[in-house]
Amino acid sequence: MAIQRKSNIHIMDGNQAAAIAARLSRVQVVAAYPITPQTPLTEQLSLFVESGELKAEYVAVESEHSALAVCTSASIVGARAFTATSAHGLAYMHEMLHWAAGARLPIVLACVNRAIGAPWNVLNDQQDSIAQRDTGWIQIYCRNNQEILDTVIQAFRIAEQVYVPVMVCYDGYILSHTEMPVDIPDQADVDKYLPPYKPHTTLDPANPKNYNLVTLADPRVGVEGKLCHGYMELRYLLQEALQNSRETILDAGQEFNKIFGRDYARMFWEDRNEDAEITIVAMGSLAMEAIVAADMLREEGIKVGVLGLRVFRPFPKADVVRVLRKSKLIVVFDKNISYGSEGATCSEIKSALYGTYINASIRNFIVGLGGRDVKARELADATRKAIASLKETVINPDYPEWICQI
Amino acid sequence: MPQKTSLNNRPLEIRWHGRGGQGAITAAKIVAEAAYLKGYKGVTAAPSFGAERRGAPVSASTRISDQPVLVMSQVENPDIVMVLDHTLLTYPEVIAGLNNNGWLIVNSPLSPRELGIKGNFNIATADATRICLELGIIVAGQVIVNTAILGALAKATRVVDLPTLEKVLRDRFSKSTVEMNLAAVHKTHDATRIFKSG
Numbered sequence: 169m170a171i172q173r174k175s176n177i178h179i180m181d182g183n184q185a186a187a188i189a190a191r192l193s194r195v196q197v198v199a200a201y202p203i204t205p206q207t208p209l210t211e212q213l214s215l216f217v218e219s220g221e222l223k224a225e226y227v228a229v230e231s232e233h234s235a236l237a238v239c240t241s242a243s244i245v246g247a248r249a250f251t252a253t254s255a256h257g258l259a260y261m262h263e264m265l266h267w268a269a270g271a272r273l274p275i276v277l278a279c280v281n282r283a284i285g286a287p288w289n290v291l292n293d294q295q296d297s298i299a300q301r302d303t304g305w306i307q308i309y310c311r312n313n314q315e316i317l318d319t320v321i322q323a324f325r326i327a328e329q330v331y332v333p334v335m336v337c338y339d340g341y342i343l344s345h346t347e348m349p350v351d352i353p354d355q356a357d358v359d360k361y362l363p364p365y366k367p368h369t370t371l372d373p374a375n376p377k378n379y380n381l382v383t384l385a386d387p388r389v390g391v392e393g394k395l396c397h398g399y400m401e402l403r404y405l406l407q408e409a410l411q412n413s414r415e416t417i418l419d420a421g422q423e424f425n426k427i428f429g430r431d432y433a434r435m436f437w438e439d440r441n442e443d444a445e446i447t448i449v450a451m452g453s454l455a456m457e458a459i460v461a462a463d464m465l466r467e468e469g470i471k472v473g474v475l476g477l478r479v480f481r482p483f484p485k486a487d488v489v490r491v492l493r494k495s496k497l498i499v500v501f502d503k504n505i506s507y508g509s510e511g512a513t514c515s516e517i518k519s520a521l522y523g524t525y526i527n528a529s530i531r532n533f534i535v536g537l538g539g540r541d542v543k544a545r546e547l548a549d550a551t552r553k554a555i556a557s558l559k560e561t562v563i564n565p566d567y568p569e570w571i572c573q574i
Numbered sequence: 575m576p577q578k579t580s581l582n583n584r585p586l587e588i589r590w591h592g593r594g595g596q597g598a599i600t601a602a603k604i605v606a607e608a609a610y611l612k613g614y615k616g617v618t619a620a621p622s623f624g625a626e627r628r629g630a631p632v633s634a635s636t637r638i639s640d641q642p643v644l645v646m647s648q649v650e651n652p653d654i655v656m657v658l659d660h661t662l663l664t665y666p667e668v669i670a671g672l673n674n675n676g677w678l679i680v681n682s683p684l685s686p687r688e689l690g691i692k693g694n695f696n697i698a699t700a701d702a703t704r705i706c707l708e709l710g711i712i713v714a715g716q717v718i719v720n721t722a723i724l725g726a727l728a729k730a731t732r733v734v735d736l737p738t739l740e741k742v743l744r745d746r747f748s749k750s751t752v753e754m755n756l757a758a759v760h761k762t763h764d765a766t767r768i769f770k771s772g
Binding site (some may be wrong): 177179232291292312339341342343345346347348349453456457459460539542544545 | 603606607610615616619620621623642643644645646647648650706719
């Protein structure tokens with residue numbers, strides 16, 4: 169469907185794109201603590217609040233733990249809440265990440281991906297958000313600044329439909345500090361796309377209630393005389409919500425396309441997979457660099473496609489299998505490492521393929537930790553190396569290879 | 575040079591070298607905006623990633639293409655190297671990887687030949703510091719040459735032209751400073767000396 173829309177393109181960095189998206193989403197409470205490379209995002213939001221462009225309460229806090237505690241409290245009383253952090257800040261939020269998900273609060277958090285110390289490093293990798301994989305948040309990764317803006321807006325719609333918080337992840341510096349053209353949607357269109365937040369519970373002094381109080385192992389009768397879920401039933405419901413969130417994510421992407429003309433009805437991005445014998449898998453901005461690597465390899469006659477992971481939680485197992493069924497070799501690049509095992513996205517791919525009769529070889533490369541530059545030609549070289557290694561008998565080596573100087 | 579903007583999908587790449595506080599990153603952004611205004615759909619402007627300090631060598635990059643830019647890694651083989659402070663030429667990384675027939679554009683009182691740099695690339699120089707000093711473009715005791723040097727870029731290459739630069743500068747700068755900066759751009763443009771290789 170051809171959509172006649174006027175564009176409003178500005179050249180901006182990823183942090184500005186995220187701040188504008190939060191403003192367009194009419195967030196009501198912002199609580200954040202500055203940390204490199206997220207800082208310009210929080211500065212921009214506080215400017216929006218001070219100038220009156222964003223009618224929100226900006227709560228200055230003394231730590232990231234408190235930032236998410238403020239968002240949790242705000243969300244439970246019915247305010248649309250937004251926070252942002254990186255690396256050590258996200259690690260410091262860890263307890264409250266569990267709490268926000270457990271309390272089923274639709275908070276949106278921008279994680280500007282950065283390496284974690286020791287040793288100190290302010291540059292990009294994805295270890296920070298991957299380390300929060302099991303906190304019950306939906307995780308969506310962006311490849312460029314347009315996707316950052318669009319995804320933050322979609323994240324509120326998704327979160328408020330399934331009552332699960334959403335982490336929007338984008339690469340520190342590579343996107344947060346790099347300017348590129350971004351189309352800013354009209355406020356009226358965003359209002360049409362994003363209805364006001366309806367909280368699942370309300371705190372009302374006239375009608376006092378307890379939430380998230382001590383919950384024992386087994387279901388039992390609550391103060392209102394009704395049988396209440398035990399802890400485990402509540403945990404099951406969180407898992408069920410994530411399992412079922414795929415449809416909501418796809419629908420949010422499709423509806424976004426109808427209004428804004430950019431299609432996000434997808435769990436991941438695909439490039440030339442139709443005839444690909446070899447698939448490169450990458451997540452974040454690296455998925456763009458991978459397209460350039462695929463160009464190089466295609467020029468040599470090697471049939472390469474790219475699977476750019478977008479939604480990491482819930483992991484789209486069935487969708488991935490559909491794309492990879494013709495692959496003979498899957499080359500997975502991870503900007504994270506599960507120490508003693510392998511890259512996190514590689515584990516996901518292997519897990520998705522189990523029992524599907526896809527018998528592709530898988531090679532995992534760890535790249536770009538702590539801001540180490542990853543060039544397209546390095547991705548192409550690694551892919552050629554993986555192809556050469558197919559002569560060996562090992563289908564899946566136990567451990568990943570590192571592209572570093574050891 | 576440089577009509578080529580996306581040969582084999584490769585964007586035109588500019589690498590900027592300056593010292594912290596000179597405005598190399600702002601210059602990289604201005605050129606990206608100017609190129610976008612001229613109709614290039616793909617532009618990016620990035621600082622060198624990490625900690626930047628006043629006075630210390632810094633770099634930045636601009637990529638320009640007629641398609642969206644997919645490459646996000648650091649520039650390896652620039653088509654144009656812009657040097658805001660000629661004392662940086664003592665660092666080998668400043669001209670490292672500069673493409674054959676590319677451009678080295680330096681803020682220097684010396685002529686291109688007097689720089690004494692040999693390579694298969696073209697050289698342009700202009701004494702932007704003197705021009706900016708005369709115009710009084712000084713912030714916190716430092717002469718700011720980042721707009722002036724854009725005049726040299728416009729003179730040597732077709733990446734940007736003066737009318738487009740003027741549009742971007744009028745948009746970015748306050749009324750009180752824009753005329754001064756535009757004068758610097760034009761004067762530096764006219765003062766640019768060019769040495770073509772081959």
